[in-house]
Amino acid sequence: EVQLVESGGGLVKPGGSLRLSCAASGFTFSGYSMNWVRQAPGKGLEWVSSISTSSSFIYYADSVKGRFTISRDNAKNSLYLQMNSLRAEDTAVYYCARDHNWNYAIYAMDVWGQGTTVTVSS
Amino acid sequence: QSALTQPASVSGSPGQSITISCTGTSSDIGGYNYVSWYQQHPGNAPKLIIYEVSNRPSGVSNRFSGSKSGNTASLTISGLQAEDDADYYCSSYTRTSTSVAFGGGTKLTVL
Numbered sequence: 001e002v003q004l005v006e007s008g009g010g011l012v013k014p015g016g017s018l019r020l021s022c023a024a025s026g027f028t029f030s031g032y033s034m035n036w037v038r039q040a041p042g043k044g045l046e047w048v049s050s051i052s053t054s055s056s057f058i059y060y061a062d063s064v065k066g067r068f069t070i071s072r073d074n075a076k077n078s079l080y081l082q083m084n085s086l087r088a089e090d091t092a093v094y095y096c097a098r099d100h101n102w103n104y105a106i107y108a109m110d111v112w113g114q115g116t117t118v119t120v121s122s
Numbered sequence: 123q124s125a126l127t128q129p130a131s132v133s134g135s136p137g138q139s140i141t142i143s144c145t146g147t148s149s150d151i152g153g154y155n156y157v158s159w160y161q162q163h164p165g166n167a168p169k170l171i172i173y174e175v176s177n178r179p180s181g182v183s184n185r186f187s188g189s190k191s192g193n194t195a196s197l198t199i200s201g202l203q204a205e206d207d208a209d210y211y212c213s214s215y216t217r218t219s220t221s222v223a224f225g226g227g228t229k230l231t232v233l
Contacts, residue, residue, distance in 0.1 A: 035222070037168075044124065045160070045168060045211050047222040059221045100173050107215040107222050108158040108173030115167060 002026035002111050004096050009116030016086050016120070022079040022096030022113055030054075030074035033105040036081050038092035039115075048094070049081065053103060064090075086120045093117050125150065125223035126212055133231040139200040142228045144212030145193060150223055152193035156215035159188055159197045162227075163208045172197060199230070207232040 008020040020036070036048040049060045049070040058070055069082040079096050094116050097109035127145040134140040144151065144159075151157055159172035170179055172188035175195065185206075187198045195214070199206055212225040 044209075044227040045162075045213075045224045047213070047224060050221065059219070061221060062219060095167055097168075100170065100179065106174060107156040107213070108170055109160075109168075110170045110173070110179055112167035112169075 004098065004111055004113035006094065006096050006113040006116040009094065009118045011119045011121065012086055013122050014087060014120055017082070017084045018086065018118060020081040020083065020094055020096075020116060020118075022081075024077045024079065024098070027098075027111075029072075029077040031102050033099040033101075034072060034079045035097045035099065035109055036070060036079075037095045037097055037109070037112075038090075038118075039095070040089075040092040043092075046092070050099075050105065051079070052105065083118070086118075088120050091118060091120050124226040125216060125218075126214060126225035128210075128212060128225035128228045130226070131229045131231065133233055134199075134202045135233045136202050136204065138202050139198060140202060140230065142197045142199075142210055142212075142230070144195040144197070144214075144225050146195075146214055146216075146223070147193055149218045150193075150214040150216035151190060151195050153217065154215045155190070157188065157190055157195045158213045159186075159195075160211045160213070161206075161208050162211065168211065202232050204232050206230060 098111040100108040100110040160168035162168040176188040216223045
């Protein structure tokens with residue numbers, strides 16, 4: 001079964017850090033671009049970051065640039081998001097999501113995890 | 123404020139057809155065929171229903187169809203069913219920030 005499972009969410013104080021992980025199974029992880037997408041409570045979807053198959057191309061939303069770092073370990077079939085200098089507005093459910101296309105991105109996400117909740121509050 | 127503009131809500135009766143619009147610019151929808159649509163039920167992760175403007179992933183009902191004209195993309199759902207009651211989001215590649223932009227979402231109510 002094709003699956004993505006996120007972990008690492010939790011409650012953190014403003015200015016703190018968290019590292020999210022996403023474990024992939026059931027497909028050849030190294031062949032797909034990957035994304036992080038978040039959804040604040042009661043709000044819409046917001047793309048956060050993407051990484052190409054070999055980590056050659058990495059992009060961030062302006063709202064997280066300089067604070068978040070995406071990475072992947074193809075040997076471990078895992079995607080990560082290091083989040084530093086967290087703010088209240090970063091509170092959201094964070095999803096990892098696979099691009100639909102093999103090898104190069106077409107910016108459509110066909111496999112999603114169940115999400116992990118990040119709450120930034122004092 | 124989302125980069126792509128969708129109506130906040132639409133409604134329709136079972137069996138009817140509805141269309142949800144998604145308006146962008148020449149830097150996103152108008153310039154690329156990387157438009158996608160997602161369905162999200164409360165408490166669940168989004169589900170991809172349309173990619174590259176008009177393609178359906180395997181397993182998605184042919185009642186869902188997508189199109190694009192200029193800077194506006196559209197999702198049409200025909201033969202509305204109760205299970206279509208959900209939030210719908212459009213997205214597009216945008217060269218503005220070499221990334222993905224989402225619409226604000228549209229709540230579809232099946233009456």
